[in-house]
Amino acid sequence: MKILTKKNIYTLVLVLLIYFLVLLLSNVGIIDSYIQLNMVIVGINIILAVSLNLITGFTGQFSLGHAAFMAIGAYASGIMTAKLGQPFIVGVAVAALSASLAGLLIGIPTLRLRGDYLAIATLGFGEIIKIIGLNNDYVGGAIGLNDIPRYTNWTWLYFSVIATIFIISNFVKSYHGRACISIREDEIAAEAMGVNTTYYKILAFVIGAFFAGIAGALYANYFYFIKPDTFGFMKSIDILVIVVFGGMGSITGSIVGAVILSVISSFLQGFPELRMVIYAVILFLIMVYRPQGVMGDKEFKLFNKEGGLSGNVSSK
Amino acid sequence: MKKVVSVFLVLIMVASLVVGCSSDSGQGSGDADTIKVGLNYELSGNVASYGTDLSDGIEMAIEEINKNGGVLGKQIEVIKMDNTSDSAEAANISERLITRENVVTILGPATSGNTKGALPPAEQHGVPLVSASATADDVTVDSNGKVRDYVFKTCFSDSYQGVTMANFAYNDLGLKNAAILVENTSDYSIGIQNSFIEEFTKLGGKIVAEEAYQSKETDFRAVLTNIRAANPEVLLVPGYYEEVGLIIKQARELGIDVPILGGDGYDSPEILDLAGADALNDVYYSNHYSPMDTSEEVVAFRNAFKEKFGREPGAFHAMGYDLGYFFADAVERAGEASPEKIRDAMAETVDFKGITGTLSIDENHNPVKAVTILELVNGEPKFLKKLEP
């Protein structure tokens, strides 16, 4: 397989071009701190949504506990950088590893369950992790962990997002990814065809948790302050909404979903009293009129195989 | 595969522009006709009741100020936004209020946690942020002991109330064995608990039982039964009226007749409805002021509030109301509505007279104000003593 295809080179150039463009615009002040903050929120949401999409969209495993992995990552990085004075790279690494370890420990027992039962079990684990955080005095309990150094910047955010998208989109196209998709389509048939379903379910769970941990680290080291309540049930739902809204099994869909929902959210800030009511109605209308999400399970392609501009929506 | 990446890039750009533009509308009116103040409050989510009370109080004060001619000859314009009880959203709203709406000061949020989330943009851009209810000690002072330049609070620190009540229990009531029932999900409650324990044991008292509950719980019988078994002489419940009302009722039903102590979270007319008059005896709490105060300002506030909202004001309403006036007072003394001047004026506040007492701002940006201890007799608060700072 050729790596240096025209298409890949174009993509790489575009990736770097945009990186430097944003850097430039930030330095001259066209992108101000408010836009930066929203880019961080969108970026973190993209990482969370793409990683949950691997679990829920591609492997078909209902998870309502994704925020818990984010919490583990946020606290791991918070402890490393604020309490132990380690550099951010250590914080991110420990965050990702501890979250994926938690994914493994939670995944082994619960992934035997299916459908709604799995959803409720993961919800339960999410709440248990939140309760442990609330009762742990080392990390401040309910008071939260304060004065975490701000290390998250455009470079960290951008390349974390790119890495997440790159790794997960390659994973789902690999042999292993196909195995995951086969579990979503029909678990019994997949098993009959010799796919080790337990292994692949846990693998998807661990990879998803890994990136959620990174998202948590970025969050903790941008917002200075974390508390267990932030990572409750509603946060998991928010992530799930992005995935479903964008389209289950579509990575571009998750990206589109994260962006559109952030825009909706910042638009609704102007309606303080009715904010959540309008949000609920929007959510409801989306689910009724477009239950498969904006992108369905299609991907948006900017370049065609030869490297020309295509801008098409195509199925995989 | 990689093309996926590129889509993201385009989108993030588009989104940035949309977010940027959609909120630019406020900038046009950034002229000097009005003084803009931002309200960053919890209007939805799990602490919505506190945020709504406070912002109601603030808006009522600002309305009055505007009716009486505003400040420096200008009207105050309130820009209110909902941070959904989430600390990251509180940061987002601070950022938006400052960079898009050009407010000169941010008031809020209600809880210490969300205030910690909301304050970094204020510090970064040099816009004052004042909370009337973020009681944690580390809101105005960072973990290195450095005072945050632009952050103020107008409420007691947790430690102040905890120490006051420990002294009151040990010295005034003469009780040596205390039990504590703390709201484990509230930094306010934990803050009072910690300073109470420290002071009470230093005085020679003993903590015989420590139990905990969570916010929005309604059944406290299990933990109260445990407390009953420990036979305390006094029970400290440092929480908010919503749960405390029920705790007192259930404690009395279970036969726990010892004095119950608490902080300013008790101050609400609701507590009477929740617990019933019979249960509300032998209950003592520290507060900013006495709601039974007959001074002209307090009576005028209560009447105006009742006229507007049709019920008795609670502590959060009064504190929000004072915060509105505190802001106006600072602008007046600053002489111009610039964030730096307002900050300096706030830092120099001496003897600001509000409904909830007279306050000065100390070098840590905390208020110095007298604390009042009230006793509930058949649900009615009775003034017991006032401790000057």
Add this chain to the structure above:
Amino acid sequence: MEHFIQQIVNGISLGSIYALMALGYTMVYGIIKLINFAHGEIYMVGAYIGYALTTFFNFGFFPALILSMILTSLLGVVIEKVAYKPMRNSTRIAALITAIAVSMFLQYGMMYFVTPQTRSYPNILPDIQVSLFGTNAVVDIRNIYILTVTIVLMLLLQYVIHKTKTGKAMRAVALDGDASQLMGIDMNKTISYTFAIGSALAGAAGVLVGIYYNTINPLMGAVPGLKAFIAAVIGGIGVIPGAVFGGFFLGVTETVVSALGGSLYKDAVAFAILILVLLIKPNGIFGSNQREKV
């Protein structure tokens, strides 16, 4: 001993509320296989209706209870028709998010109209403490009301489901919707009935909780809703006595955990029990084992 008795009494009184809510949950889940997150919100609306009736219209206990059950059952039917029916053929996850959207809509819609402040019920039931066996252990008269109402409603429900035609239709739809339609059962009507009954039970629980704990607020339904679902799963989804057992079991367990000094971990223990039950006996303690068919 006295404390032990008191804690068991505490546990049973907490459990009876979970049980009442779990009844409605188990019926709705049994028939459309949807975790109805809005169930907790229907309970909240029921509590507010009861509050309005007793406070502003001076209704007594039973009239308020019955009227609030009727109104919440209407609300349940409307929710099903407007929100869940269009989702019947879409993915489970989309239906789940719709349920969450409905739940948020009710929470914050209610908050918009009645403000987020807590409200307290007037005293419409006698507030009397009875001492048990001459010890220090006390039981509240209102406790006994709740327990009685729960058991009566459970028996009534058992009768409806096993002895009436509607009940038979419900069981048929729960077993196999398409096949039951072929047999001439009006599935839409049956689902509406189920929602009506389930929501009426939630409304009843709301009124009882309002009276017993004397406090209601727009977000009161979220946690009990989740607990009721746990109770329903523990007892076995779709099994009426199982839901009641699950409710009492959960209530007593939480109280025992608190009594042993773990009050902060009682929610964690509830979820841990749920996960254990799911792993060991996925169909619940009272549920029958079903083999998965290809």
